[in-house]
Amino acid sequence: MSAREPEAELERWIGATVGGKYRIERLLGRGAMGAVFSAQNVAIGKRVALKFLSGEAARDRDAARRFQREAQAASLVESEHIVQVFDAGASDGGVPFLVMEELKGEDLRAKLARESRLDPAEAVAIASQVLRALVRAHAAGIVHRDLKPDNVFLCRRDDGSLLVKLLDFGISKLERGTLSERLTRRGTVLGSAYYMSPEQAQASDSVDQRADLYGVGAMLFEMLAGRPPHGGPTLESVLVQICTQPAPSVTSVRPEVSPELARVVARALERERDARFANASEMLAALDVPGAGALTPVNRRARSRTLAFGALAALGGFAVTAGLIASRRTSEGSAPAPANALVRAEPAPSAAGPVVTPVLDAPLDSAGPPGRVTATASAPGAALAPPAAPTKAKKSAPERKHRGDGTTRDETGVASSLHLSTREP
Numbered sequence: 001m002s003a004r005e006p007e008a009e010l011e012r013w014i015g016a017t018v019g020g021k022y023r024i025e026r027l028l029g030r031g032a033m034g035a036v037f038s039a040q041n042v043a044i045g046k047r048v049a050l051k052f053l054s055g056e057a058a059r060d061r062d063a064a065r066r067f068q069r070e071a072q073a074a075s076l077v078e079s080e081h082i083v084q085v086f087d088a089g090a091s092d093g094g095v096p097f098l099v100m101e102e103l104k105g106e107d108l109r110a111k112l113a114r115e116s117r118l119d120p121a122e123a124v125a126i127a128s129q130v131l132r133a134l135v136r137a138h139a140a141g142i143v144h145r146d147l148k149p150d151n152v153f154l155c156r157r158d159d160g161s162l163l164v165k166l167l168d169f170g171i172s173k174l175e176r177g178t179l180s181e182r183l184t185r186r187g188t189v190l191g192s193a194y195y196m197s198p199e200q201a202q203a204s205d206s207v208d209q210r211a212d213l214y215g216v217g218a219m220l221f222e223m224l225a226g227r228p229p230h231g232g233p234t235l236e237s238v239l240v241q242i243c244t245q246p247a248p249s250v251t252s253v254r255p256e257v258s259p260e261l262a263r264v265v266a267r268a269l270e271r272e273r274d275a276r277f278a279n280a281s282e283m284l285a286a287l288d289v290p291g292a293g294a295l296t297p298v299n300r301r302a303r304s305r306t307l308a309f310g311a312l313a314a315l316g317g318f319a320v321t322a323g324l325i326a327s328r329r330t331s332e333g334s335a336p337a338p339a340n341a342l343v344r345a346e347p348a349p350s351a352a353g354p355v356v357t358p359v360l361d362a363p364l365d366s367a368g369p370p371g372r373v374t375a376t377a378s379a380p381g382a383a384l385a386p387p388a389a390p391t392k393a394k395k396s397a398p399e400r401k402h403r404g405d406g407t408t409r410d411e412t413g414v415a416s417s418l419h420l421s422t423r424e425p
Contacts, residue, residue: 073169081133105155123223129164147215194228217268
């Protein structure tokens with residue numbers, strides 16, 4: 001079995017019973033190392049997932065050891081955030097398989113392909129659960145070394161809350177005291193390039209738990225920004241960038257990420273291991289600070305200002321509308337005015353001082369567009385009255401000049417459409 005085998009070849013396993021008790025029912029997925037099937041333990045009726053190593057990979061000694069390492073590493077760690085491995089065996093044809101819990105949901109890669117970027121609070125929640133898995137794994141002496149969205153599975157608890165499961169410890173490194181079991185030859189690069197730490201990219205022999213923290217930082221960057229921190233057209237170009245270029249700030253791609261969260265991402269992606277978090281617990285605590293998963297305070301203030309301005313604009317609109325309605329009612333309650341009369345609304349007389357009177361430069365019921373509201377000064381107690389009937393202009397009246405906007409202006413500079421209130425009490 002291999003990832004290049006046609007679907008028909010994989011389907012031949014469906015209905016078969018392997019290990020004397022696992023009946024295979026359907027294909028769940030396949031990858032470079034093999035395929036995963038949904039199966040049932042016929043002895044107790046429990047549903048499980050069977051992960052088979054492909055025949056080609058099974059002939060590779062390192063690949064076979066990695067497959068065995070996955071079962072060993074996962075079973076050494078007890079955590080709700082690490083997929084459980086129940087058993088291991090081989091088919092009648094000698095193909096190795098692992099028996100794991102069957103998960104329902106999707107991996108982080110599928111979610112990012114659909115949504116591109118996640119809300120900061122959701123991204124922090126996912127990264128935090130991955131770190132909880134790493135706290136347990138690192139305490140057991142296991143470095144995952146292949147953290148990527150494909151190996152982060154998102155499912156739901158019975159109450160609907162998010163549950164993150166870390167998968168695939170196949171290239172993990174187990175440390176027993178001062179001894180270290182390595183699965184690779186010197187100079188071999190393992191892991192996924194976009195999420196690989198600089199020391200992994202350089203095939204260092206001294207990869208430790210801080211390499212996993214770099215991987216969490218790279219995934220967190222992608223969840224927030226919609227792309228990995230480093231990119232390039234080839235594997236080599238990506239590795240060169242990781243080893244020689246600092247990771248960009250996540251706020252340069254998504255400015256609304258809070259400064260607290262941006263600092264956590266930046267520290268996790270430091271090229272020098274000593275500049276990163278010392279362990280998963282320290283990074284987890286940094287993600288738990290208030291505001292890490294929220295919008296920046298600057299953006300919250302901007303949003304508040306926008307809402308305040310909108311409310312003021314709405315109140316201003318209501319005030320103008322109310323004023324116009326009041327003006328018209330006042331006009332209708334007084335003596336009938338000529339068709340070309342101006343509508344005037346004056347406040348109650350004050351004890352002293354002029355009264356500021358808003359005046360419309362066109363009647364409300366005129367056929368043309370509504371006029372502008374202007375303010376005129378009247379003496380206290382001035383009564384509302386229609387303007388005097390127009391009289392024939394005297395020869396001494398200033399000559400009127402036509403303006404380009406269709407109105408006229410006399411030589412005194414006063415537009416002829418304006419009405420100046422000069423009436424005394």
